[in-house]
Amino acid sequence: xxxxxxxxxxxxxxxxxxxxxxxxxxxxxxxxxxxxxxxxxxxxxxxxxxxxxxxxxxxxxxxxxxxxxxxxxxxxxxxxxxxxxxxxxxxxxxxxxxxxxxxxxxxxxxxxxxxxxxxxxxxxxxxxxxxxxxxxxxxxxxxxxxxxxxxxxxxxxxxxxxxxxxxxxxxxxxxxxxxxxxxxxxxxxxxxxxxxxxxxxxxxxxxxxxxxxxxxxxxxxxxxxxxxxxxxxxxxxxxxxxxxxxxxxxxxxxxxxxxxxxxxxxxxxxxxxxxxxxxxxxxxxxxxxxxxxxxxxxxxxxxxxxxxxxxxxxxxxx
Amino acid sequence: xxxxxxxxxxxxxxxxxxxxxxxxxxxxxxxxxxxxxxxxxxxxxxxxxxxxxxxxxxxxxxxxxxxxxxxxxxxxxxxxxxxxxxxxxxxxxxxxxxxxxxxxxxxxxxxxxxxxxxxxxxxxxxxxxxxxxxxxxxxxxxxxxxxxxxxxxxxxxxxxxxxxxxxxxxxxxxxxxxxxxxxxxxxxxxxxxxxxxxxxxxxxxxxxxxxxxxxxxxxxxxxxxxxxxxxxxxxxxxxxxxxxxxxxxxxxxxxxxxxxxxxxxxxxxxxxxxxxxxxxxxxxxxxxxxxxxxxxxxxxxxxxxxxxxxxxxxxxxxxxxxxxxxxxxxxxxxxxxxxxxxxxxxxxxxxxxxxxxxxxxxxxxxxxxxxxxxxxxxxxxxxxxxxxxxxxxxxxxxxxxxxxxxxxxxxxxxxxxxxxxxxxxxxxxxxxxxxxxxxxxxxxxxxxxxxxxxxxxxxxxxxxxxxxxxxxxxxxxxxxxxxxxxxxxxxxxxxxxxxxxxxxxxxxxxxxxxxxxxxxxxxxxxxx
Numbered sequence: 012x013x014x015x016x017x018x019x020x021x022x023x024x025x026x027x028x029x030x031x032x033x034x035x036x037x038x039x040x041x042x043x044x045x046x047x048x049x050x051x052x053x054x055x056x057x058x059x060x061x062x063x064x065x066x067x068x069x070x071x072x073x074x075x076x077x078x079x080x081x082x083x084x085x086x087x088x089x090x091x092x093x094x095x096x097x098x099x100x101x102x103x104x105x106x107x108x109x110x111x112x113x114x115x116x117x118x119x120x121x122x123x124x125x126x127x128x129x130x131x132x133x134x135x136x137x138x139x140x141x142x143x144x145x146x147x148x149x150x151x152x153x154x155x156x157x158x159x160x161x162x163x164x165x166x167x168x169x170x171x172x173x174x175x176x177x178x179x180x181x182x183x184x185x186x187x188x189x190x191x192x193x194x195x196x197x198x199x200x201x202x203x204x205x206x207x208x209x210x211x212x213x214x215x216x217x218x219x220x221x222x223x224x225x226x227x228x229x230x231x232x233x234x235x236x237x238x239x240x241x242x243x244x245x246x247x248x249x250x251x252x253x254x255x256x257x258x259x260x261x262x263x264x265x266x267x268x269x270x271x272x273x274x275x276x277x278x279x280x281x282x283x284x285x286x287x288x289x290x291x292x293x294x295x296x297x298x299x300x301x302x303x304x305x306x307x308x309x310x311x312x313x314x315x316x317x318x319x320x321x322x323x324x325x326x327x328x329x
Numbered sequence: 330x331x332x333x334x335x336x337x338x339x340x341x342x343x344x345x346x347x348x349x350x351x352x353x354x355x356x357x358x359x360x361x362x363x364x365x366x367x368x369x370x371x372x373x374x375x376x377x378x379x380x381x382x383x384x385x386x387x388x389x390x391x392x393x394x395x396x397x398x399x400x401x402x403x404x405x406x407x408x409x410x411x412x413x414x415x416x417x418x419x420x421x422x423x424x425x426x427x428x429x430x431x432x433x434x435x436x437x438x439x440x441x442x443x444x445x446x447x448x449x450x451x452x453x454x455x456x457x458x459x460x461x462x463x464x465x466x467x468x469x470x471x472x473x474x475x476x477x478x479x480x481x482x483x484x485x486x487x488x489x490x491x492x493x494x495x496x497x498x499x500x501x502x503x504x505x506x507x508x509x510x511x512x513x514x515x516x517x518x519x520x521x522x523x524x525x526x527x528x529x530x531x532x533x534x535x536x537x538x539x540x541x542x543x544x545x546x547x548x549x550x551x552x553x554x555x556x557x558x559x560x561x562x563x564x565x566x567x568x569x570x571x572x573x574x575x576x577x578x579x580x581x582x583x584x585x586x587x588x589x590x591x592x593x594x595x596x597x598x599x600x601x602x603x604x605x606x607x608x609x610x611x612x613x614x615x616x617x618x619x620x621x622x623x624x625x626x627x628x629x630x631x632x633x634x635x636x637x638x639x640x641x642x643x644x645x646x647x648x649x650x651x652x653x654x655x656x657x658x659x660x661x662x663x664x665x666x667x668x669x670x671x672x673x674x675x676x677x678x679x680x681x682x683x684x685x686x687x688x689x690x691x692x693x694x695x696x697x698x699x700x701x702x703x704x705x706x707x708x709x710x711x712x713x714x715x716x717x718x719x720x721x722x723x724x725x726x727x728x729x730x731x732x733x734x735x736x737x738x739x740x741x742x743x744x745x746x747x748x749x750x751x752x753x754x755x756x757x758x759x760x761x762x763x764x765x766x767x768x769x770x771x772x773x774x775x776x777x778x779x780x781x782x783x784x785x786x787x788x789x790x791x792x793x794x795x796x797x798x799x800x801x802x803x804x805x806x807x808x809x810x811x812x813x814x815x816x817x818x819x820x821x822x823x824x825x826x827x828x829x830x831x832x833x834x835x836x837x838x839x840x841x842x843x844x845x846x847x848x849x850x851x852x853x854x855x856x857x
Contacts, residue, residue, distance in 0.1 A: 181571055274575055292394055
């Protein structure tokens with residue numbers, strides 16, 4: 012058990028180091044964005060005088076490394092600062108948006124992950140027969156279509172034509188869970204269609220790979236039912252690659268869905284980040300980017316840990 | 330027949346017969362559609378607006394960076410929420426005249442240098458505090474402070490001093506300005522308690538609706554402020570603005586009934602939307618225009634013959650037809666049109682003339698390439714417009730090279746920096762303000778680098794001229810100078826395209842001063 016603890020601790024330390032490196036990259040990246048914060052905030056109609064005043068107020072005259080250290084210090088104390096553009100406390104504003112993003116991601120994940128894995132296993136069971144081909148055709152189509160197009164198709168049929176679900180998925184505090192679930196039907200559907208393809212393909216490939224093994228043959232010779240062999244004997248040994256793909260897709264559901272957010276007017280992190288990049292609201296951009304980096308690194312770390320735990324060979328390295 | 334029509338109109342006005350059905354039955358009874366429409370709006374007025382209910386709007390032009398501080402407002406959604414929640418001293422009426430808001434009366438000294446605004450009595454802010462002349466003075470001080478971030482700082486510069494005299498707010502100007510009541514209608518100058526000095530983002534104003542929830546870039550919810558001084562407006566109990574920046578999503582929300590009203594309908598989908606059931610597309614001509622700016626002090630544009638060649642080499646009709654899908658009007662290389670007060674519409678219209686353009690090009694002696702910068706962010710369709718311009722100019726022998734710039738940073742890196750670029754202006758309430766903002770020599774945003782002492786002199790003199798006929802003549806002269814010597818190529822004025830569900834919303838009135846009935850759609854409309 013000790014060796015597992017050590018491995019996990021190593022992963023976590025590595026993750027933190029990676030996050031620190033990401034924070035430097037984020038800071039440098041936001042500082043070399045072309046354009047000027049003050050001009051972006053005040054827009055086309057800003058007078059030179061107003062611009063100069065705003066620049067001084069924002070402390071843009073300090074050297075970059077000082078600003079980085081100050082920012083990092085603030086982050087470590089849980090203080091993300093205030094938005095330059097509308098003065099809101101960033102931590103408060105982001106926590107609302109992050110909660111929304113996590114809500115939509117969870118709804119999509121709760122449907123997509125079991126669905127993709129089940130479909131993958133069914134595809135293996137009926138390999139090269141019509142269920143396999145049908146599943147592959149459908150998932151590949153939905154993965155190949157761009158998200159906004161899927162969104163528009165879903166809106167046209169399910170919202171405008173048949174009034175099944177709302178096209179505007181705006182959720183806000185004060186809505187009941189049921190109301191929220193009703194609001195996100197369409198974006199969740201689109202996200203499920205987008206992410207399940209890759210997970211299903213990986214499940215299929217990883218399990219198929221094992222189906223050639225000698226112990227599967229033994230199980231077949233024992234007369235076990237084919238689906239039982241796949242689910243009981245093949246799948247547990249294929250978890251490691253599957254979990255990796257699942258985690259990457261979960262991370263995508265959190266950090267990569269800005270297009271879906273725009274199409275369905277969903278108040279998540281993506282739109283929030285894009286708005287603030289356009290306005291050069293640097294503290295918000297940095298905070299959002301850092302959270303995204305943390306989610307990505309965190310989920311990948313989790314995938315590593317799960318892989319280690321489920322694979323005796325990794326648990327006892329020589 | 331007339332009795333039956335009138336009965337039907339009354340039923341339609343009371344909401345028991347929808348508009349389309351009414352118009353259909355009126356046509357069956359032999360009434361022309363114009364007569365039927367007139368009858369219907371007459372009946373609606375007689376029945377009076379209905380009070381109560383909720384209006385939900387889907388609006389483009391809002392970001393999560395939007396602020397409640399009126400000084401920082403710069404896009405459509407902030408404009409809308411400030412108009413809904415706040416009031417200024419004055420506003421501009423749809424016909425271009427001045428409308429009194431928090432000022433009850435305005436008067437000036439004979440030389441138009443001292444202006445007195447009588448503050449309306451019995452007005453309270455949404456926190457219950459009564460409005461005083463001091464609040465007005467402090468508001469104006471905040472916007473005119475030289476360290477202010479206000480978008481109105483530029484127009485406050487002409488003010489020499491301000492004081493409070495009982496219920497009056499008195500402004501002393503450096504030089505005469507007959508348009509001061511118009512300047513006070515600027516959308517940044519929303520009156521706040523204590524001028525918003527302590528907390529500019531408090532969101533407390535003296536308008537007809539009080540902000541209940543404010544989630545920038547997502548949704549803003551208002552409830553009626555029952556103590557509002559003007560009882561003729563504010564019919565809905567609740568107004569909800571949903572920020573929907575994607576145009577397709579906005580139209581879908583309207584058609585699926587999640588919102589009852591939207592702004593910024595794309596010209597190319599307007600005709601399709603019109604054909605959908607219950608949808609009404611409201612088209613309003615305004616003062617905004619899409620343009621190409623040349624720097625008059627930079628080669629090769631320093632030569633007026635070359636500028637003239639470029640002005641004659643653009644096919645305005647084609648651009649209005651293809652870029653605006655017909656929802657606009659041709660421009661005349663001036664920043665003003667007939668939507669402005671004191672505009673002289675006898676000024677001859679410039680048209681596409683490749684032969685004349687070729688003549689001027691030859692006279693200028695320039696035959697090299699001309700680089701035109703453009704981006705979709707400059708105005709909707711700016712890249713296509715630049716390419717059409719390139720083709721029409723090529724027929725006159727003018728070699729334009731279209732160069733596409735990124736949207737991100739266009740207003741900081743290209744506009745007002747590069748000598749030939751696409752741009753737009755939203756217009757201003759008066760000709761003086763438009764010219765003073767961007768065309769006089771000292772203007773901070775002189776985006777054509779046009780410097781002409783004679784022109785400057787006319788603008789300053791016209792500003793202090795109280796005789797309207799004389800003033801109109803002066804603006805004609807100023808307009809002609811810009812048209813024939815300036816660096817502005819103005820091929821088209823765009824229109825505001827809004828849409829609403831006419832079975833749910835009534836009371837729409839065109840207002841050329843801004844999008845969505847000058848931002849007052851929520852305040853003036855009511856349940857159908």
